Amino acid sequence: MNFDLIHIGMMKTATTYMQKIWLRDPNYCLSNKGSNEYLHHLRREVRKGKMNSLIKTDISTDRPKQDNQIMILSNEGGFSTAFLNEIRRQQRVWKFIDYTSSQLRYKTRTNQLLITVREPISWIRSIYIQSIKQGWSGSAQDFVEEQGLFLFYSLQLKMILRYYKRYFEKILVLPFELLKENEDKFWHTITDTFQFPAIETRIENKLNQSLDLEKAFLLSYLNQMPPDENEKLLNFVPYDNVMEKYESLKIHSLYRKLVEHATNSDIAKLYNLLELETPKASFLNSVYKTTS
Numbered sequence: 001m002n003f004d005l006i007h008i009g010m011m012k013t014a015t016t017y018m019q020k021i022w023l024r025d026p027n028y029c030l031s032n033k034g035s036n037e038y039l040h041h042l043r044r045e046v047r048k049g050k051m052n053s054l055i056k057t058d059i060s061t062d063r064p065k066q067d068n069q070i071m072i073l074s075n076e077g078g079f080s081t082a083f084l085n086e087i088r089r090q091q092r093v094w095k096f097i098d099y100t101s102s103q104l105r106y107k108t109r110t111n112q113l114l115i116t117v118r119e120p121i122s123w124i125r126s127i128y129i130q131s132i133k134q135g136w137s138g139s140a141q142d143f144v145e146e147q148g149l150f151l152f153y154s155l156q157l158k159m160i161l162r163y164y165k166r167y168f169e170k171i172l173v174l175p176f177e178l179l180k181e182n183e184d185k186f187w188h189t190i191t192d193t194f195q196f197p198a199i200e201t202r203i204e205n206k207l208n209q210s211l212d213l214e215k216a217f218l219l220s221y222l223n224q225m226p227p228d229e230n231e232k233l234l235n236f237v238p239y240d241n242v243m244e245k246y247e248s249l250k251i252h253s254l255y256r257k258l259v260e261h262a263t264n265s266d267i268a269k270l271y272n273l274l275e276l277e278t279p280k281a282s283f284l285n286s287v288y289k290t291t292s
Contacts, residue, residue: 001031001058001059001060001061001071001107001108002071002108002109002110003031003071003072003073003108003109003110004070004071004072004110004112004194004196005070005071005072005073005110005112005113005114005194005196006072006073006074006079006104006108006110006112006113006114006168007072007073007074007113007114007115007116008078008079008080008104008113008114008115008164009075009076009078009079009080009081009115009116010078010080010081010115010116010117010118010123010154011076011077011078011080011081011084011127011130011154012118012123012126012127012130013116013117013118013123013176014116014176014179015074015075015076015078015116016076017179017203018074018116018179019032019074019076020203021187021199021201021202021203022072022074023062023063024201024203025199025200025201026066026069027068027069027070027196027197027198027199028069028070028071028072028196028197028199029061029063029065029066029069029070029071029072030061030062030063030072030074031059031060031061031062031071031072031073031074032062032074032075032076033062034059034060034061034062035059035060035073035075036075036077037057038055038057038058038059038107039075039077039079041055041057042055042079042096042099042100042103043082043083043096045099046082046089046092046095046096046099047089047092051095051098051099054103054106055103055107059073059107059108070196070197073104073108079100079104080097080115080154080160081093081096081097081150081153081154082096082097083096083150084127084130084131084134084147084150085131085134085135085136085147087146087147087149087150090147090149090150090153091149093149093150093153093154094153094159097153097159097160097163097164098163101163101164101166101167101168102166102167104167105167105168110168111167111168111169111170112168112169112170112171112194113164113168113170113171113172114171114172114174114190114194115157115160115161115164115171115172115173115174116173116174116175116176116179117157117173117174117175117176118175118176118177119175119176119177120155123155124144124151124286125140125284125286126210127151127154128140128143128144128284128286129210129211129216131143131147132211132216132219132220132223133211133219133256133260134252135223135252136220136223137220137221137223137224138220139220139282139283139284139286140283140284140285140286141285141286143286144286157173161173170193170194172189172190172193172194174186174189174190183202187199211259211260213279213281213283213284214267214271214278214279215259215260215262215267216283216284217276217279217283218259218267218270218271218274218276219255219256219259221274221276222255222258222259223252223255225274230251232273232274233258233273236269236270236273238258238261238262238266239254239258242254242257242258242261245257
């Protein structure tokens with residue numbers, strides 16, 4: 001399938017919001033969910049160390065393409081990094097980027113690329129919260145110390161560009177902060193650069209709400225809670241509701257749904273139920289030192 005533009009991330013740069021815009025705007029056709037299996041196979045091959053063959057998995061669009069629509073490939077899982085929370089595999093991030101850049105050029109038949117970036121400190125805070133949402137447990141400082149390789153490789157924009165420039169001729173790097181400060185300018189920069197139709201679609205609540213201190217600490221605790229202690233949550237109505245609604249999800253995903261949708265009253269009850277003390281603000285603080 002031929003695409004007009006690939007958006008490779010970074011993660012946590014309002015990619016979900018951008019995808020919602022592309023999905024709703026009548027001039028655009030998005031592949032997001034339709035690329036999940038392809039991204040899964042890319043990561044699988046890198047995990048196995050088998051990067052000599054082409055990925056044959058098809059990429060589909062999330063909705064049927066209409067005549068003259070611009071084709072966009074964008075995945076919040078990210079084509080610019082990999083292996084969050086997979087500590088043993090994080091030394092392979094560069095191999096993933098190297099392999100993915102060549103595979104995407106062959107698969108999509110486009111030479112146009114969009115990279116959204118973010119101020120490093122706020123990005124680290126955001127990706128830390130994302131790691132908890134994906135099952136990690138520990139403080140922000142624990143995260144930067146144990147997943148430092150992931151952070152280091154993911155923030156090497158010059159190296160990411162070097163890999164992708166081998167296959168893509170027109171690359172736009174755009175800061176996430178511009179979307180927050182001036183959304184019209186953000187979209188106009190994209191459409192002007194790639195000569196695409198103007199994007200007039202807007203959504204009021206553009207950014208996902210992050211977890212606050214109490215929710216982050218609670219979810220981190222639940223992620224490491226021994227299975228036999230799970231009984232403490234039984235008969236807690238919000239948890240029972242999540243279990244019933246999302247019965248097919250794995251336990252960490254159930255905990256995420258529980259915490260994300262919990263009211264302040266629910267959070268207080270959970271702290272009492274689990275006999276947790278109010279977390280210190282330092283739980284979300286970290287000092288990140290780049291590797292020389």
